[in-house]
Amino acid sequence: MLERMTTRMEHMSGGMMGMMGRIDAPSSTERHTLLAYLQRHAQQAIDPAKYPELQNTAAGRAFSTTCSRCHALPEPRQHTAIEWIGVEGRMQRNMDIMGRSIPSEATLQKILEFLQKHATPEAH
């Protein structure tokens, strides 16, 4: 959550809000600490042994290469199908901000389908 806010602050200080004065965003060391915290406490890594599709389907391979570039490959069951739409959108923004290449729409769609297929069911 802190990292998300950092991102937002950076956006604001460089963008539209620039006129309103500089907003200090945490340094990259602080950000690294935040990310490490996230990985320890929030982000659940996938167990590849449970997902043969990571190797033997195109969607699984796209997910595996794209989503392990900045942190451990996430476990799909940690979000619902609807939540994954939002998370993927945020990750696209993370890639943009961190200067990483963004996969094609078609690839992102395949990754989303993979995540949604294995997502946790909606609570009713």
Ligand code: HEC
């Ligand atoms: C450019 C680096 C980068 C890439 C590539 C990336 N992420 Fe992330 N991810 C982050 C950062 C930074 C955070 C912590 C801040 C946040 O949550 O936005 C994060 C956090 C997460 C979290 C934990 C927070 C939550 O909402 O559950 C999940 C899950 C996640 N990423 C999934 C993905 C998926 C799926 C992909 C592939 C589509 C992906 N990430 C690719 C940078 C990246």
